[in-house]
Amino acid sequence: MTDLSALETELVNAIAAASDEAALEAVRVAALGKAGSISGLLKTLGAMTPDERKEKGPLINGLRDRVTEALTTKRDALKSAALDQRLQSERVDVTLPLPQSPAARGRIHPISQVIDELTTIFADMGFSVAEGSDIETDFFNFTALNFPVGHPAREMHDTFFFNPDEKGERKLLRTHTSPVQIHTMMSVKPPLRVIIPGRTYRCDSDQTHTPMFHQVEGLVIDKGSHLGHLKWILAEFCKSFFEVDDVKMRFRPSFFPFTEPSVEVDIQCSRKGGEIRFGEGEDWLEILGCGMVHPNVIRNCGLDPDEYQGFAWGMGIDRIAMLKYGMPDLRPFFEADLRWLSHYGFRPLDLPTLAGGLSV
Ligand code: DAH
Numbered sequence: 001m002t003d004l005s006a007l008e009t010e011l012v013n014a015i016a017a018a019s020d021e022a023a024l025e026a027v028r029v030a031a032l033g034k035a036g037s038i039s040g041l042l043k044t045l046g047a048m049t050p051d052e053r054k055e056k057g058p059l060i061n062g063l064r065d066r067v068t069e070a071l072t073t074k075r076d077a078l079k080s081a082a083l084d085q086r087l088q089s090e091r092v093d094v095t096l097p098l099p100q101s102p103a104a105r106g107r108i109h110p111i112s113q114v115i116d117e118l119t120t121i122f123a124d125m126g127f128s129v130a131e132g133s134d135i136e137t138d139f140f141n142f143t144a145l146n147f148p149v150g151h152p153a154r155e156m157h158d159t160f161f162f163n164p165d166e167k168g169e170r171k172l173l174r175t176h177t178s179p180v181q182i183h184t185m186m187s188v189k190p191p192l193r194v195i196i197p198g199r200t201y202r203c204d205s206d207q208t209h210t211p212m213f214h215q216v217e218g219l220v221i222d223k224g225s226h227l228g229h230l231k232w233i234l235a236e237f238c239k240s241f242f243e244v245d246d247v248k249m250r251f252r253p254s255f256f257p258f259t260e261p262s263v264e265v266d267i268q269c270s271r272k273g274g275e276i277r278f279g280e281g282e283d284w285l286e287i288l289g290c291g292m293v294h295p296n297v298i299r300n301c302g303l304d305p306d307e308y309q310g311f312a313w314g315m316g317i318d319r320i321a322m323l324k325y326g327m328p329d330l331r332p333f334f335e336a337d338l339r340w341l342s343h344y345g346f347r348p349l350d351l352p353t354l355a356g357g358l359s360v
Helices: 004-017 021-032 037-047 050-089 110-124 179-187 227-242 295-300 317-325 338-344
Strands: 192-201 212-222 249-256 259-270 283-293 309-316
Touching (some): 004 037, 021 050, 037 050, 110 212, 212 227, 212 317, 227 259, 227 283, 227 309, 227 317, 259 309, 283 317
Antiparallel strands (some): 283 309
């Protein structure tokens, strides 16, 4: 017969030495599992005489109960030690900032933001958006806009030309958004009110010029439109865009082949301490060219200039973005530098609206 007290000591020691739940389970199986030492002893009870069973039964059952209890106590202790360890190692600092989602980290490029701002302002005045293609023909970029062949104004545009095609025609990268005036007048019956934001190209590069840049063209064609309408629209635009209550504008005579009369517009500003502010000060800053659409241009589009007249303007988007958001150099706009974009870019969900504010 097994020495019960030696077995108990052995089991109690093994239980005490178990360092994790798996080791403890192994001890339990060795004692109380199907082929366990205590289970083996319990099985011997059946073959005993009643007297023998009376004597050994309580001893073996007592052993089983004490070992079962020791196992339970040890399991509870191991469980709570494991929990304590997890709580130590998995501690959460609830004061840490939340990690940002990709949507929150992304930024809208200032040019896209300014195009959205322009669209919002002019949509409120009843303008729709028209678009053309970056590659144009000489006819749309120059001839239809009343630049006669050989006229010196063509040379001022530093045009990028493609190689001549089989018909000898040289396509070009549009030098301004004005050719879309022609496409629009040829395809939409007046009255029409459109703005045309888009990419334009000239062979030029310095702090304020890049070979690719952006313009927004405006065009209104109707029977009774006149310069007074143009002045009002531009003044309203400047107040909304620069977010000031009032802005003084100066109209200077100028020359563009596609407008007559042609005008350049300056807006009042102050330049104290190298910072430009609008709606105050004594200085002037040129922001756009405009004029009444030349009768030749209207005629080139198949319309009768005695019936229809209108006005147009063209403005550099990059330039007004630099002015509004205080960016000193144009070149980083197109360098795809994430540090620049995270500094000057806009949050994707801060959409410009007239009611909510354009540049919040
Ligand atoms: N296309 C001109 C340029 O790129 C800008 C311009 C001036 C557009 C007068 C116009 C306008 O529509 O009326 O320099």
